[in-house]
Amino acid sequence: MDQNVSKAVPVSAGVVCALVGFTSSFAVVLAGLRAAGANSEQAASGLTALSLAMGLSSVLLAWKFRMPITSAWSTPGAALLISTGTAASGWPAAVGAFLVTALLLLATGLWPMLARLIARIPNSVAQAMLAGVLLPLCIAPVTALAGDPLVIAPVLLVWLVVSVIRPRWAVPAAFGVALLVLAVTLFKEGSAPPVSAWIPHLQATAPSLTVAAVTGIALPLYVVTMAAQNIPGVAVMKGFGYQIPWRPALTVTGVASLVAAPFGGHAVNLAAISAALAAGPDADPNPRRRWIAAFTTGTVYCVLGLASTGLTWAVLAAPAGLVQAVAGVALLGAFAGACAGAMTDESARLPAAVTLIVAASGTTVAGVGSAFWALVVGVIAHRLFRTASTTPRTLSGLRRYPRPRPLWR
Numbered sequence: 001m002d003q004n005v006s007k008a009v010p011v012s013a014g015v016v017c018a019l020v021g022f023t024s025s026f027a028v029v030l031a032g033l034r035a036a037g038a039n040s041e042q043a044a045s046g047l048t049a050l051s052l053a054m055g056l057s058s059v060l061l062a063w064k065f066r067m068p069i070t071s072a073w074s075t076p077g078a079a080l081l082i083s084t085g086t087a088a089s090g091w092p093a094a095v096g097a098f099l100v101t102a103l104l105l106l107a108t109g110l111w112p113m114l115a116r117l118i119a120r121i122p123n124s125v126a127q128a129m130l131a132g133v134l135l136p137l138c139i140a141p142v143t144a145l146a147g148d149p150l151v152i153a154p155v156l157l158v159w160l161v162v163s164v165i166r167p168r169w170a171v172p173a174a175f176g177v178a179l180l181v182l183a184v185t186l187f188k189e190g191s192a193p194p195v196s197a198w199i200p201h202l203q204a205t206a207p208s209l210t211v212a213a214v215t216g217i218a219l220p221l222y223v224v225t226m227a228a229q230n231i232p233g234v235a236v237m238k239g240f241g242y243q244i245p246w247r248p249a250l251t252v253t254g255v256a257s258l259v260a261a262p263f264g265g266h267a268v269n270l271a272a273i274s275a276a277l278a279a280g281p282d283a284d285p286n287p288r289r290r291w292i293a294a295f296t297t298g299t300v301y302c303v304l305g306l307a308s309t310g311l312t313w314a315v316l317a318a319p320a321g322l323v324q325a326v327a328g329v330a331l332l333g334a335f336a337g338a339c340a341g342a343m344t345d346e347s348a349r350l351p352a353a354v355t356l357i358v359a360a361s362g363t364t365v366a367g368v369g370s371a372f373w374a375l376v377v378g379v380i381a382h383r384l385f386r387t388a389s390t391t392p393r394t395l396s397g398l399r400r401y402p403r404p405r406p407l408w409r
Contacts, residue, residue, distance in 0.1 A: 010284040014296025017070065017277035021297070022051070022304050023172040024274075025075040027326040028137075029266075030315055032078030036217070037091035038264055044312040045203040046264025051305025053256035053268045058298030061252055067242050068279040068294040071253055072271035076130055076228040077101075077221045079331055080371055081266060083133045083362060084220075087213040096207035097217035098261040104222045105267065106254030108230075109247050125378035126227040127341035128352035129220070132359025133371055134335040141328035144321030151181055152325045159329045168277075171330045178326050182318045198310035202263045216364075220371035225267045228334070233270030240279040241287060244270070273333070351381035 029050065033043040054071040061069040087093035108114045145152045159174035230253075234244045249270060256268040277283065278293040315323055342352040355378030363370045 010289055010292035011296045013283035013290075014278060014293040015300055017274055017283075017293060017297040018300035018304065020168060020172055020277060021070075021072055021271065021274035022301065023175045024330055025073070025078070025171075026308075026311065027175065027178075027315060027323050028075055028082075028330055029073055029078040030312060031323055031327050032081035032266065033264060034316075035082045035085055036094040036266075037086040038094070039091075040312060040316050041201070041203055042091060042205065042264050043316075044309040045201060046260075046266070047308040047312060048200050048202055048305050049260040049263035049265040050268065051301050051308055053260040053265055055298040055301030055305060057252050057256040057268060058271075058301065059295055060298075061249060062291045062294035062298065065245060065248075066288070066291045067237075067244070068240075068275075068283065068290040069237070069242075069244060069249060070271040070275050070278050070294045070297050071256065071268055072229070072274060073265070074221070074225040074229055074267035074269050075331075076133070076224045076334060077267045079137055079334075080133050080221055080224050081217070082137055082327075083359075084217055084371060087210065087217060089208050089210050089213065092205055092208035093210045093213040094217060095205045095261060095264065096209040097213040097221065098264075098266050099207050099258070100209070100214050100218035101221045101225070101267055102254060102257035102261045104218070105225065105230075105257050105269070106251060108226065109250030109252075109254050112247065121223065121227070121375070121379065122348060122351075122382045123227070124342050124345050124348040124352040125355050125375065125382050126223060127338045128355035128378060129359045129371060129374045130224055130228050131335060131338035131342055132356040132361075132374055133224070134331050134338060135356070135360045136362065137324075137331050138328050138335045140321075140324040144325045144328075147321055148319060151185075151319050152321055154181060155322070155325050156329065171326070174329055175326050178318065178322050179314065181322060182314055185319055186317065198307070198313075200306045200309050204262045205264065207262065215372050220375060221267060223375060224371075225269050228338070229269040229272050232272040233275055236272055236275045237270075237279055240276070242279060348382060348385070351378055351385050354378060354381050 026047075030043055030047060033046045038046060050073045054073055057071040058069065061067070061071070081094075087097070104114070141152065141156055145156060155174050155177050158177045159170050162173040163170040230250065234246065237244050253268050253270060257265065260268060278297055279290055283290045283293040342356060343349050355374045358377050359370050359374035361370050363373070365373060
């Protein structure tokens with residue numbers, strides 16, 4: 001009996017990990033795909049493809065390396081899609097950008113030099129870009145509350161209370177309340193989802209490559225996924241005593257992204273926040289058995305993916321502002337972490353602030369979104385300020401010394 005209980009511990013931890021990971025960011029990913037130009041069927045296809053891709057990659061990595069390695073969809077990447085909006089050539093251009101991102105992620109696993117190139121981007125700039133992208137989304141719950149308090153207030157109140165008691169379950173609880181509000185709304189209207197809405201399907205889209213989509217979507221999506229997901233994911237696992245096999249893990253998630261992209265999946269990466277649920281001591285006292293939790297997580301992701309079509313129908317039928325409220329509270333933690341990472345280095349705060357403002361502005365120049373321009377402006381500002389701070393001045397004027405190598409190189 002004790003042995004059966006022992007076996008059930010990592011399995012239950014894996015189920016919890018999958019449920020928390022899925023429900024905490026489901027609304028964000030759906031909103032991102034819709035903002036990128038997907039219709040309801042294409043968005044449902046993208047969710048199904050992402051769920052299956054991250055589920056199968058989690059199962060493969062956990063089984064192969066006997067480590068609690070879990071994959072996830074790129075939640076910051078989905079937030080980026082919301083802020084970027086629909087590309088000039090519509091959904092096919094977005095799918096083309098997803099393919100480019102997948103190729104870059106795959107190349108990072110096969111060619112370590114690319115990872116070192118990403119590491120040259122100042123962390124403060126990358127985090128500030130992410131914070132700027134997330135800021136308008138985190139404001140959305142306040143706007144939604146002012147527009148329809150009776151619908152939005154229960155979601156925010158439950159999120160706030162559960163955040164104090166059980167922070168890990170705060171967003172899933174808010175999502176559950178949102179579904180309850182939706183059910184009441186549909187009951188009052190006398191409408192119900194058709195049976196066909198629960199049948200999973202995949203819908204391929206012929207990609208279209210455009211310069212604006214590659215620079216405005218693909219490159220920022222790649223940088224955000226690497227800086228906010230893959231690199232922190234490795235750090236989280238290292239904190240629990242696991243040395244992630246970098247190249248195989250990035251290769252597997254890159255292939256998963258490449259397979260999911262034609263069906264509307266924007267990016268698959270190593271899990272960061274939810275990784276602790278499968279890799280921590282609560283998953284199993286024995287570190288060598290925690291891989292079972294990650295294996296279970298991947299299995300449950302696949303099951304949830306089969307139900308994502310119905311969930312998509314339900315969310316799209318929600319009252320105005322409900323999905324935005326759930327997405328906003330789901331991203332608050334990421335926003336706080338990005339702000340902290342952007343402002344940690346006092347000497348780099350001003351360039352980080354400039355980056356954040358440009359990203360939050362939502363301005364499009366030459367058909368390219370603000371995230372890309374924020375990255376460009378941030379790197380230039382960081383370089384200029386770092387150069388000025390490392391060049392000493394004397395009473396006799398400017399005195400030149402060998403310039404120290406920047407910390408981010």
